[in-house]
Amino acid sequence: MIPKANYHTHTKYCDGKNTASEMAKAAFDKGFTHLGFSGHGYTAYDESYCMSKENTQKYFADIAAEKIRYAGKMEIYTGVEQDFFSTESTEMFDYVIGSTHCIYKDGLYHCVDEAEEKTNAIVREFFGGDFLKYAALYFETEAQVVAKTKPDIIGHFDLISKFNEGNKYFDMDEKAYRFLALESMEELLRTGVPFEINTGAMYRGLRTEPYPSYGLLKELQKRGGEIVLSSDSHDCDSIGFAFGEVAQACREFGFRYTKIWTPEGMKEIPLD
Numbered sequence: 001m002i003p004k005a006n007y008h009t010h011t012k013y014c015d016g017k018n019t020a021s022e023m024a025k026a027a028f029d030k031g032f033t034h035l036g037f038s039g040h041g042y043t044a045y046d047e048s049y050c051m052s053k054e055n056t057q058k059y060f061a062d063i064a065a066e067k068i069r070y071a072g073k074m075e076i077y078t079g080v081e082q083d084f085f086s087t088e089s090t091e092m093f094d095y096v097i098g099s100t101h102c103i104y105k106d107g108l109y110h111c112v113d114e115a116e117e118k119t120n121a122i123v124r125e126f127f128g129g130d131f132l133k134y135a136a137l138y139f140e141t142e143a144q145v146v147a148k149t150k151p152d153i154i155g156h157f158d159l160i161s162k163f164n165e166g167n168k169y170f171d172m173d174e175k176a177y178r179f180l181a182l183e184s185m186e187e188l189l190r191t192g193v194p195f196e197i198n199t200g201a202m203y204r205g206l207r208t209e210p211y212p213s214y215g216l217l218k219e220l221q222k223r224g225g226e227i228v229l230s231s232d233s234h235d236c237d238s239i240g241f242a243f244g245e246v247a248q249a250c251r252e253f254g255f256r257y258t259k260i261w262t263p264e265g266m267k268e269i270p271l272d
Contacts (some may be wrong), residue, residue, distance in 0.1 A: 007036030098151030200232030
């Protein structure tokens, strides 16, 4: 059974394209039973993509209205996607997705998923053109995302590979790269926090695999990691994108269940 649940959902209050009301209706029309909103928490180092402090209050009000509108029909939660470098409190949110969107190098914050051209410029200027060194700093940062953000869900673990479809810039099967990724994964596995299986880049046509990549998903399963299906939705059409395809792959890799978040804690849903 594939759960009709998505906890990674953005609105116009951050970098999403639709309102909370539009996203909730789209999810309900698709038969979803659980919808968690996860606006980007405020980051002082970059205000271009996140919710402003003023919009965060509006976000709460909008989602509160949706909770009332769908009461008894669809569970709705007010979550946040907390960036590694955010210093804002998350206590008021129902749940937290902990994500690494940037690395810090030479006194500057460098976004890893903004644009392919920008990524190339960062690697050239700050890492001497060496993508492996770039990956090393990213995974070193990612390894601490749970300690830093105290999340319920780990967001897009290998976001650094967003523009690397077909191993365009580095070989994700290379021993050195896998060592960096698996070292980070091992650190996060010790926390017991589940990893989201994120189909956002698949929807955008940037990848043919989710985050984590299928190679890393196999390793996650071998190490006893747990998963949460996620579409990282920034518009209505993307909600639940490729859940069937990704769930089938997870079953083939040996995962027997996915998890859904509830106010009483994470619950297992069999992938049968």
